[in-house]
Amino acid sequence: MKNLNQVPLNGLRAVEAVGRLGNLRTAADELGVTPGAVSQQIQKVEQQLGCELFIRHPKGLSANAAGHLVLPHLTAGMAELSMALTRASESQGGTLVVSVAPVFAAKWLVWRLKRFYDANPSIRIRVDATTALVDPNASDVDVCIRVGNGPWPGLRVSKLLDQRIFPVCSPMVAADLTRPDDIRAIPVIRDGGSRFGWEIWLEPFGLVEADLREGPTFSDASLCLDAAVAGQGIFLAWETLAHDALAAGRVVAPFPERFSTGAAYWFVSRKQSYKAQQTEAFERWLRAEMAAAFEMA
Structure with a gap:
């Protein structure tokens, strides 16, 4: 893996993000830098590799033939790096990261979480309120509460409520x-x-x-x-x-x-996780709360 010394990781992240998202500004938002910085990082990577990876046009960047060869491997590699960080975090136990839609979090979930903490004092919850369809296999998110029809392959999925x-x-x-x-x-x-x-x-x-x-x-x-x-x-x-x-x-x-x-509400998590006990405890509690709230509906 000595060839990895040729290109800084930040440059590879910039190439991968633009290739995946197809837009400098969107990639910059994800990376937390300016579009100009992303563009400079890509140019530097291309210089270091000795070949161009993108075609420049007025609407942005698109991968050329070389880019199409490189980008799938970069995306897979970044996903593996992300998973390595997730696994390192999981090994320390602690916080269960739950991704939910903002409206579900604000109008229902947060008002009941104290009961979960009272029943499970050793488990901390971090609520990630987003409308994005987060993939637990490629992020630090442990649990997603999704509304839809499914299925979502590669994940553990169970129905909560119509x-x-x-x-x-x-x-x-x-x-x-x-x-x-x-x-x-x-x-x-x-x-x-x-x-x-x-x-x-x-x-x-x-x-x-x-x-x-x-x-x-x-x-x-x-x-x-x-x-x-x-x-x-x-x-x-x-x-x-x-x-x-x-x-x-x-x-x-x-x-x-x-x-x-x-559509229905679904409890979505990884098929295998170091936090399986915390995940199962949260699912049991969530099901009990929903049953109590909606049994007369």
Whole structure:
């Protein structure tokens, strides 16, 4: 491996990141440097290797023939280095890193974690709130709570809960709702990033989304729920998002029907991990919490 002395690791990381992401700025964000620094590192690597790896064009960089030969090996090598660091961290025990969507973390998980700590005082949790589909096999993340259909090959995957949707609104707004058809008179709060529409809930009642009134739109489901609490209209929520607001009476579900989106919550982890005991303890606790919260739903 003496040829590794020819090129600094930072330069190889820059080449790999740009090759994988296809964009200088995105690669720079991942590496925590400026796009100019990434460009300089790539040029230096090319000089040291004696060949160009990328084609320069107005929209950025793309791998040339030599780059296509090199990049798969660099990506595989960086993944192995990342895993080596993860394994070193795992060998010390300690913190369980949990990747979850920000809205799930903010509206449901963080409010219950004290009960986990009380029951498992030797396990620490680090919540990584992100919408990115993190791969536990190539990162320091131990557990992912994913919403989707799966499958995710190469990982240990178990279903936690079906995702079911239903309208929620403030008690004041609910006073005007006695049957589903009444929704047509109420402003609808929309989540601009939602993966599903109102049709799932409306169709069983013979309604279509075109029947609904326009209302405010937000890019975050938490904001949509807050708008519903504030009486700005009716919002199509789901159980982990709306549960605590419903329990506190800040919103109500004017109709009892809840319908599945076809997606579910999944507990995702590595097939083999030094933290298997911590992972299993967290999964048992999470399942118990969900069962207690949604058994009457």
